[in-house]
Amino acid sequence: MNACGVRRRPGLRLGLLALVVLSFLVLRRLDWYHLVPPWLRRRQLGLQARGPTFLLEDSTFSIFGGSIHYFRVPREYWRDRLLKLKACGLNTVTTYVPWNLHEPERDKFDFSGNLDLEAFILLAAELGLWVILRPGPYICAEIDLGGLPSWLLQDPDMKLRTTYKGFAEAVDLYFDHLMSRVVPLQYKHGGPIIAVQVENEYGSYHKDPAYMPYVKKALEDRGIVELLLTSDNNEGLSKGVVHGVLATINLQSQKEILFLTDVLLGAQGVQPKMVMEYWTGWFDSWGGPHHILDSSEVLKTVSAIVRGGSSINLYMFHGGTNFGFINGAMDFDGYMSDVTSYDYDAVLTEAGDYTAKYFKLREFFSSLSGVPLPPPPGLLPKTTYEPVMPSFYLSLWDALKYMGEPITSASPVNMENLPVNNGNGQAFGYTLYETTITVSGILSGRVCDRGQVFVNTVSVGFLDYDSDKIAIPLIQGYTILRILVENRGRVNYGKNIDGQRKGLIGNLYLDGVPLKNFRIYSLDMKRSFFERLGANNWSSVPEEPSFPAFFSGILSAGPSPSDTFLKLEGWKKGAVLVNGQNLGRYWDVGPQETLYLPGVWLNRGANQVIVFEEEMAGPVIQSMETPHLGRNHYID
The missing domain is CATH 2.60.120.260 (Galactose-binding domain-like)
Structure with missing residues (x-):
């Protein structure tokens, strides 16, 4: 289906693929299997874990992978990034699938443009790359709510990442749609997908022992026939193992390798070793530093992993960008939201440029390949444009008249429960709350994540995680209290993801008395939002x-x-x-x-x-x- 929920006709390439697979099945049933071309005839076993070794069909196989998230890269640059991955000596691309972007409204799916997952997978196949798919439903990925749609939080009793009925039913409907797209792209059906991950780092969450078996069965029941994987860090490896699923590990330092592989051996016996995420850098948070991992250290660790007989996936090979408001956040010693750039100090920069890591790793993987690697593609040009001098202006207060009638409510309503987006609430952006007051006092309440407070149109300060009270001055006459609340990113990792509702949560108090009669504006900053502002309403x-x-x-x-x-x-x-x-x-x-x-x-x-x-x-x-x-x- 497209973004409006209308089912599309299958693409030509998928149609041809289905025809080839159908012909193969018919020939086999008629005992004319000898007529099947050898390249298709061999696609019987796929990627297998045989003792300590991976086999692809009957040949020993090592996974040399790199992570690229299609939704963080302009579609026009997918080919450039994948060609650079292949020229580095890698044979596999891995990607997450963000549920929240693909199903922004219940049962309304968007796989268009930058979200065209099938096109990305088919492009990888065209370029001679295998694919490991990591469909979630939860993906972490430093994306808002770990890739789970915010409309799930409309349920006050929601228990994310469990077999709770409301969550499992939503997952089932999403998987019904998603798997219908990716099943034909599996290796055994002639496609490039050689493995599929079951959820993500569940061992460090582990709130429901029945959950991972449920996700495994949900994948298999919908036609996933390739090798299934889990991945966990050192915090959760011992709890993340699922029967019949190959466990893999996530790490960054050499000192973790022996320890984690020993834990892996104890958890599942002799199986192929794989580092699903070798962290080539790290993400950044607002107010913190830009994290760097030395290229020599990266080469040493990658070399130690591979020389030790393990397959590897570089997370990230190319990070890309948290375009829009899709970034996530962390909340361990306090809430910290992630920056827009997902450069990650990865092997390729945010804009796809080469780094010292790239050339060192290319030389290393070249020494293992036995055949010359393709030449690295040329860099895309960069330029400086003349500075932009803003010519037109529209204050937020003047813009409100073009937003239509506000939502009215006796008490504040959090973003996810606003009656917008066809009943699915507000996912991203800002929400403005207004009410009338007649006295001064101390304003308090729970604001998630950052609320700028105004008396009429004058800013008097902020309410956030560090400041939960603010003095409201006395003003003569009719006074409007306004709180502009920003969702800075829902937490994507940790135990408290169920509590990631945004906006005003519960009552807002003035000197301990709850305020009433709110007017609420949803300021999601989508294209349609700016279209409502019009071209003729701006001034100098x-x-x-x-x-x-x-x-x-x-x-x-x-x-x-x-x-x-x-x-x-x-x-x-x-x-x-x-x-x-x-x-x-x-x-x-x-x-x-x-x-x-x-x-x-x-x-x-x-x-x-x-x-x-x-x-x-x-x-x-x-x-x-x-x-x-x-x-x-x-x-x-």
């Missing part, structure tokens, strides 16, 4: 603009637009959209200082740039050829 930028506000300007590109990086020096916090594509968040707390703008999203000539700024506007939006991801912190 005033000398002293009020905030929050939208700013619009033109980026001029030549006949062949190239990649660039936008820097918003002098701006405080917000998001940038170019030609309707949400590049993601910026924030002057760092570490990230630039936003990646793919050249394929630019038009020849004029390109509209819209900035939503919460607090303070800079004079211009700069562009540059190189990214600035912040001060480096070397991972120990």
Whole structure:
């Protein structure tokens, strides 16, 4: 089905694939198997775990893989990134499948554009790569709620990642649709998928012993016939093993290898060893450093893993970008949301450029291949454009009149339970709450994640995880209290994912008295949101603009637009959209200082740039050829 829920006609390639497979089955049933071409005849056994060795059919096989997430890379660049993976000496690409992006509304699926999973898998096959699919339903991946759709949280009793009826029924319906797409792309059906992962790092969660067997059966019942895998880190390896499923491990340092492989041996006996995630770097959080892992250390660890007889998957080979608001968050010693860039200090940069890690690993894998590797593709050009000077302006308060009637409610309603998105609630962006007050006092309440508080249109401070109270000054006359709440990213890893509702949670109090009669605006910042603002409702930028506000300007590109990086020096916090594509968040707390703008999203000539700024506007939006991801912190 497409994004509107209308079933598509199968693509030509899938139709031909199905015809070949059907012909194979008919010939075999008629005992004319000798007429089947040898390349298809051999696709009987697939990838097998035979003692300590992987076999692909009857040949010894080592998985040299790398992770690329199709949803974090512009579709036009998939081929470039996959060719670079192959030229590094790798034979397999692994990818997660984000449920929250593919089913934004219940039973309404989107596998179009950048979410065309089948096209990505078929492209990998065309380029001679195998595929390991990691469909979840939970994927972690530093993505909002670990890839689970936020509408699941409309159920106040929801128990995510368990056999709780409400969760299992939703998984079943999602898998019904997803597996109908990927089953024909399995190895035994002539496709490139050689293995499928059962959930993700469940051993470190482990709230329901029946859950992993349920997911395994859900995959098999829907036609998954390839080798099944689990993957766990050292925290959960001993609890993540499932009968009949090959366990693999996730790690970063050499000192973990012997320990974890011993645990693996004790958990499942003699089986092929595989590091499903060797972490080539690490992700970054707002307010923290940019994490770096030395290339020599990466080479030493990869060499030790492979020389020790283990298959390996590099996580990440190419990280890409958390475009829009899809980033996740962590909550261990406090809530920290992830930055827009998913550069990860990976083997390829966020923009697909080579690193020292790439060339060292290419030399290493070349020494194992016995045949010359294909030459690395040339780099995509980068450029600097003239600075963008915003010409037009629309304050948030003026924009509200174009949003339609607000939602009215006696008490605050959290994002997920707002009656929007065809009853599926709000997943991403901001929500504005308004009510009328007549007295001053101390405002308090639970705000997730960050709420800017206004008296009429004057900002008086913030409510967040560190500040749960704020003084509201006395103002004569009619006073509107406003709280602009941002979902900065739902936690994607840990025990508390059930509690990731956003917005105002429960009552908002003024001197201990609950406030009533709210008007609520859903500000999801989708394309349709900006279409409602209209082209004729903006004015020239005033000398002293009020905030929050939208700013619009033109980026001029030549006949062949190239990649660039936008820097918003002098701006405080917000998001940038170019030609309707949400590049993601910026924030002057760092570490990230630039936003990646793919050249394929630019038009020849004029390109509209819209900035939503919460607090303070800079004079211009700069562009540059190189990214600035912040001060480096070397991972120990």
